[in-house]
Amino acid sequence: xxxxxxxxxxxxxxxxxxxxxxxxxxxxxxxxxxxxxxxxxxxxxxxxxxxxxxxxxxxxxxxxxxxxxxxxxxxxxxxxxxxxxxxxxxxxxxxxxxxxxxxxxxxxxxxxxxxxxxxxxxxxxxxxxxxxxxxxxxxxxxxxxxxxxxxxxxxxxxxxxx
Amino acid sequence: xxxxxxxxxxxxxxxxxxxxxxxxxxxxxxxxxxxxxxxxxxxxxxxxxxxxxxxxxxxxxxxxxxxxxxxxxxxxxxxxxxxxxxxxxxxxxxxxxxxxxxxxxxxxxxxxxxxxxxxxxxxxxxxxxxxxxxxxxxxxxxxxxxxxxxxxxxxxxxxxxx
DNA sequence: AAAATATGTCAGTCATGTTGACATATAATA
DNA sequence: TATTATATGTCAACATGACTGACATATTTT
Numbered sequence: 001x002x003x004x005x006x007x008x009x010x011x012x013x014x015x016x017x018x019x020x021x022x023x024x025x026x027x028x029x030x031x032x033x034x035x036x037x038x039x040x041x042x043x044x045x046x047x048x049x050x051x052x053x054x055x056x057x058x059x060x061x062x063x064x065x066x067x068x069x070x071x072x073x074x075x076x077x078x079x080x081x082x083x084x085x086x087x088x089x090x091x092x093x094x095x096x097x098x099x100x101x102x103x104x105x106x107x108x109x110x111x112x113x114x115x116x117x118x119x120x121x122x123x124x125x126x127x128x129x130x131x132x133x134x135x136x137x138x139x140x141x142x143x144x145x146x147x148x149x150x151x152x153x154x155x156x157x158x159x160x161x162x
Numbered sequence: 163x164x165x166x167x168x169x170x171x172x173x174x175x176x177x178x179x180x181x182x183x184x185x186x187x188x189x190x191x192x193x194x195x196x197x198x199x200x201x202x203x204x205x206x207x208x209x210x211x212x213x214x215x216x217x218x219x220x221x222x223x224x225x226x227x228x229x230x231x232x233x234x235x236x237x238x239x240x241x242x243x244x245x246x247x248x249x250x251x252x253x254x255x256x257x258x259x260x261x262x263x264x265x266x267x268x269x270x271x272x273x274x275x276x277x278x279x280x281x282x283x284x285x286x287x288x289x290x291x292x293x294x295x296x297x298x299x300x301x302x303x304x305x306x307x308x309x310x311x312x313x314x315x316x317x318x319x320x321x322x323x324x
Numbered sequence: 325a326a327a328a329t330a331t332g333t334c335a336g337t338c339a340t341g342t343t344g345a346c347a348t349a350t351a352a353t354a
Numbered sequence: 355t356a357t358t359a360t361a362t363g364t365c366a367a368c369a370t371g372a373c374t375g376a377c378a379t380a381t382t383t384t
Contacts, residue, residue, distance in 0.1 A: 016291050017284040019303065021193075022219065025212070027309035028190045029233070031183075045370055050187070057184065063331060071191065076372055078332065100330045100381045122179040128308035129178050132301065139294065139301020141181065146290035147189035207339055225362060238341055240363065262350045262361045 020143075034124060035117040042113060047080045052114045055090055055104050062101045089113055182305075196286060197279040204275060209242045214268060214276045217252060222265045224257070251275055 035049055042048075054069055055061060061069070067077055081104075084090040089110035095101030106114065129137040197211055204210075216231055217223060223231070229239055243266075246252040251272035257263030268276065291299040 013284065013288045016299065017280070017287045018219065020287050020291060020299075020306075021215070021283065023303055023306035023310070024190060024193065027306040028186060030311045031186065031309050047371060053183070057180065064329090072371085073373065074331075075333080075374085079371080082332085095330095098330080098382070102331070118179070121183065122175065124309065125179050125182050126175045128305050129182060131308050132304040135297065136301030136304040137178065137182075139298030140305040141185055142294040142298040143290050143302040144182075144185035144189040146293050147193050147286065148185070149192045209340060226360090234340085235342065236362080237343085237364080241340080244363085257361095260351070260361080264362070 031121065031124060034120045038117045038120075044083075044113075045080075047076075048084060049117055051077070051080055051084060052089060052106060052110055052117075056106050056111070056114055059105050060093075060103045062095070062103055064101075066104065084110070193283065193286060196282045200279045200282075206245075206275075207242075209238075210246060211279055213239070213242055213246060214251060214272055214279075217266050218268050218273070218276055221267050222255075224263045224265055226263075228266065246272070 032046065036046070039045060039049060050070060051066070054066065058065070058069070063074075063077070063081070066081075067074060070077065081090070085092060087109075088107050091105050091107050092102045093105065095103055129140070132140070194208065198208070201207060201211055212232060213228070216228065220227070220231070225236075225239070225243070228243075229236055232239065243252070247254060249271075250269050253267050253269050254264045255267065257265055291302070294302070
């Protein structure tokens with residue numbers, strides 16, 4: 001593909017849109033589906049996976065910050081988080097500066113679960129990126145970053161990657 | 163990023179995995195959420211959007227092919243497809259070679275809906291890809307392609323892009 | 325002392341996926 | 355031709371993970 005494709009030709013805009021949308025849909029679906037079997041053993045769903053993934057990415061995150069990160073309601077988070085807390089996959093620590101806050105961390109048990117659930121995904125992603133090469137991987141990240149709403153970037157990427 | 167990152171260093175594997183997973187999650191979420199407001203006006207959801215998108219990508223697709231493409235059950239598709247048929251966003255034509263088959267196409271009304279729903283997404287994707295550049299966009303497609311299960315590629319990418 | 329904030333919970337709803345069972349029309353095969 | 359297989363559609367029940375709205379408690383800020 002040459003740079004002429006980005007010269008305001010609507011046909012190429014259409015191709016970029018259709019091809020990207022299709023690939024993004026299938027890739028996301030096939031990537032996200034992997035951990036399901038492992039999760040089923042624990043009687044957990046994808047929502048539990050997301051929570052332990054992001055708590056691991058942001059140790060000591062508060063409930064409100066996690067809500068902003070995931071962009072879901074308190075009531076929706078409550079169900080999965082309560083279970084993860086009850087079953088000791090996540091620990092809560094009362095904030096020292098602000099005792100209203102509950103700071104979340106994975107327990108050893110939670111880390112083990114995340115490791116098990118991540119195994120296949122990690123293989124799949126590392127394989128895809130290494131086969132595609134480092135230039136392609138940088139491009140992959142670049143386009144994905146630009147797809148994220150600026151408004152959400154504040155709550156998200158700042159916490160881990162710039 | 164240099165090629166040394168793909169030399170079997172587990173720390174870099176970990177980075178590739180975590181960064182890619184996080185970016186893919188946020189990008190997909192922020193990309194897919196866009197059409198919701200438009201869809202709400204029609205009283206449709208994301209499932210309806212997917213159906214009209216893929217019927218448009220594969221004109222004359224049969225129900226069984228659409229099921230294989232979307233990887234969902236007949237019963238799940240039935241609800242949304244019935245509505246789209248009832249309200250004349252999609253037309254059914256009995257197959258000529260095999261009269262059991264129902265070949266699906268968008269009606270003019272369906273094309274109008276898809277256009278309205280696509281408007282924001284198209285802007286968002288074209289903006290992201292053109293800002294990232296053609297090399298990055300190629301890399302984006304390359305990694306996404308490699309994330310798709312080989313088994314699914316038969317049902318999917320073959321139909322539109324190789 | 326009053327207002328705002330962080331968290332948690334109860335109750336109900338919705339969208340979209342799943343299984344399992346069964347019916348009908350048509351095509352392919354023995 | 356009779357039987358079997360395929361393509362489609364539909365009924366019922368259920369699971370997951372979102373949502374809204376209301377309300378309670380503890381703590382911090384004003």
